[in-house]
Amino acid sequence: METVSENRAFGGTQGVYRHTSTSTNCEMTFGLFLPEEAKDGPVPLLWYLSGLTCTHENAMTKAGAQAWCAEQGIAIVFPDTSPRGEGVANDDAYDLGQGAGFYVNATEEPWAPHFQMWDYIAEELPTLLGEKFNLDMDRQAITGHSMGGHGALTLAMNLPGRFKSVSAFAPISNPTASDWGRKQLSAYLGDDEAAWAKHDASLLMAEVGFDGPVLVDTGTNDQFIDLLKPEALANAVATKRQHATLRLQKGYDHSYFFVSTFMEDHVSFHAEALYGE
Amino acid sequence: METVSENRAFGGTQGVYRHTSTSTNCEMTFGLFLPEEAKDGPVPLLWYLSGLTCTHENAMTKAGAQAWCAEQGIAIVFPDTSPRGEGVANDDAYDLGQGAGFYVNATEEPWAPHFQMWDYIAEELPTLLGEKFNLDMDRQAITGHSMGGHGALTLAMNLPGRFKSVSAFAPISNPTASDWGRKQLSAYLGDDEAAWAKHDASLLMAEVGFDGPVLVDTGTNDQFIDLLKPEALANAVATKRQHATLRLQKGYDHSYFFVSTFMEDHVSFHAEALYGE
Numbered sequence: 001m002e003t004v005s006e007n008r009a010f011g012g013t014q015g016v017y018r019h020t021s022t023s024t025n026c027e028m029t030f031g032l033f034l035p036e037e038a039k040d041g042p043v044p045l046l047w048y049l050s051g052l053t054c055t056h057e058n059a060m061t062k063a064g065a066q067a068w069c070a071e072q073g074i075a076i077v078f079p080d081t082s083p084r085g086e087g088v089a090n091d092d093a094y095d096l097g098q099g100a101g102f103y104v105n106a107t108e109e110p111w112a113p114h115f116q117m118w119d120y121i122a123e124e125l126p127t128l129l130g131e132k133f134n135l136d137m138d139r140q141a142i143t144g145h146s147m148g149g150h151g152a153l154t155l156a157m158n159l160p161g162r163f164k165s166v167s168a169f170a171p172i173s174n175p176t177a178s179d180w181g182r183k184q185l186s187a188y189l190g191d192d193e194a195a196w197a198k199h200d201a202s203l204l205m206a207e208v209g210f211d212g213p214v215l216v217d218t219g220t221n222d223q224f225i226d227l228l229k230p231e232a233l234a235n236a237v238a239t240k241r242q243h244a245t246l247r248l249q250k251g252y253d254h255s256y257f258f259v260s261t262f263m264e265d266h267v268s269f270h271a272e273a274l275y276g277e
Numbered sequence: 278m279e280t281v282s283e284n285r286a287f288g289g290t291q292g293v294y295r296h297t298s299t300s301t302n303c304e305m306t307f308g309l310f311l312p313e314e315a316k317d318g319p320v321p322l323l324w325y326l327s328g329l330t331c332t333h334e335n336a337m338t339k340a341g342a343q344a345w346c347a348e349q350g351i352a353i354v355f356p357d358t359s360p361r362g363e364g365v366a367n368d369d370a371y372d373l374g375q376g377a378g379f380y381v382n383a384t385e386e387p388w389a390p391h392f393q394m395w396d397y398i399a400e401e402l403p404t405l406l407g408e409k410f411n412l413d414m415d416r417q418a419i420t421g422h423s424m425g426g427h428g429a430l431t432l433a434m435n436l437p438g439r440f441k442s443v444s445a446f447a448p449i450s451n452p453t454a455s456d457w458g459r460k461q462l463s464a465y466l467g468d469d470e471a472a473w474a475k476h477d478a479s480l481l482m483a484e485v486g487f488d489g490p491v492l493v494d495t496g497t498n499d500q501f502i503d504l505l506k507p508e509a510l511a512n513a514v515a516t517k518r519q520h521a522t523l524r525l526q527k528g529y530d531h532s533y534f535f536v537s538t539f540m541e542d543h544v545s546f547h548a549e550a551l552y553g554e
Binding site for chain 2 (some may be wrong): 008010013061062064067076086221251252256257258261264
């Protein structure tokens with residue numbers, strides 16, 4: 001693992017690191033903010049999964065999360081959203097290929113050799129982080145934005161016991177029924193929709209739910225709200241009697257101005273779960 | 278004036294606007310965050326002047342200022358750092374020409390026709406803002422980063438009564454004695470150094486000072502600290518017996534991670550001055 005940069009921030013350190021991933025078979029870059037408390041002992045870890053077109057950098061510089069994580073003594077990791085590089089398959093569309101990994105393990109060509117983002121986020125990167133940094137891997141929580149909200153919700157529900165809490169900003173909530181989902185799940189996983197179900201937050205919520213608190217914010221003026229389908233998740237949450245808070249935030253759109261506005265709430269929400277016991 | 282975008286943020290609105298400037302003879306773009314309180318009546322205005330290579334966008338997306346301005350009910354404006362466009366003179370260097378206006382009125386060719394950033398920030402943009410938005414122009418404060426810290430300090434001291442308070446992040450503090458300054462002042466203003474003095478914060482501080490509180494933060498690990506010369510400003514402040522707080526922040530560098538870390542302090546500092554009377 002190589003250190004790309006380290007900047008002092010909010011009493012801690014905002015680092016960027018690069019490593020060769022055995023899941024995605026390429027170099028992967030991630031951002032990690034460690035609060036001051038990490039000097040003295042392991043700190044809880046919040047995952048932030050980003051949306052379409054993003055790298056590790058967007059949320060790291062624009063979401064304003066470090067201020068609140070520093071206040072709570074929590075680390076936050078910003079993984080990339082896909083494999084990248086010359087030898088990695090891509091597509092001209094912004095919503096397929098590089099920058100659009102959708103947090104799945106691709107089984108189809110040309111994607112399968114590198115697009116193994118599920119394994120990367122669920123297995124490889126947590127192992128690396130636990131080895132290299134002063135993190136308490138028994139206290140993890142997860143959040144994300146848009147495609148990353150989809151990733152956060154599906155990882156949380158598929159890995160019971162891993163995360164104490166899950167939240168999302170404007171998540172893609174029902175990809176098996178949306179143009180943000182059907183195209184990508186078909187390309188990465190093939191046409192058998194049975195393989196898609198574990199990557200649909202609304203289907204998972206109806207089926208298994210989450211053993212912890214859930215917080216989801218979506219803007220009423222989100223320009224992509226018809227693709228996000230918050231109504232499907234809301235219906236599943238209510239039907240499942242899931243412990244959850246779903247908020248439609250008046251006038252907010254899909255941008256990082258929306259994300260940063262509610263970041264304090266989300267970090268506080270996770271801190272309560274992480275420090276609760 | 279044309280609205281480029283408006284995003285809801287922290288209960289208010291983050292807008293981007295474009296207009297034809299009579300000072301710089303080109304289209305100019307600026308960001309303006311208006312807190313929710315601006316719906317009900319005029320709100321105080323904080324100026325944020327950016328550094329070399331920046332546009333109106335950098336601080337608007339990376340400094341995290343809106344959270345604190347919303348909390349205090351203060352508007353914040355993010356002007357561009359120079360004229361721009363095809364007909365505007367430029368230089369291959371990052372620190373001269375477009376993105377590097379240095380907040381002066383150029384008298385020399387090829388810069389003079391467009392590089393009138395002093396007039397733009399001191400006269401034209403305040404007039405426009407006062408006309409178009411619900412701002413209390415009797416309550417203004419100013420801050421900035423690097424070249425923008427230089428701009429904030431020199432505007433504040435040259436326009437007595439305009440600003441209730443001035444602060445700066447890692448300001449270029451003594452440009453007449455630095456490679457960040459001599460090159461640009463010579464290019465824009467010519468070789469007569471008498472014309473440079475009103476654009477040097479340390480010289481101004483020794484000569485006239487500021488009728489209000491001053492706050493300056495610089496990182497001890499700032500990679501450009503030898504160009505910034507905080508020691509010149511510190512010496513002038515102490516000699517002048519200026520009401521001021523100068524802080525060297527251990528381990529911080531020149532990045533926006535440094536700026537965002539101390540933004541809450543700076544906004545609180547200005548709020549106290551703006552609401553003090």
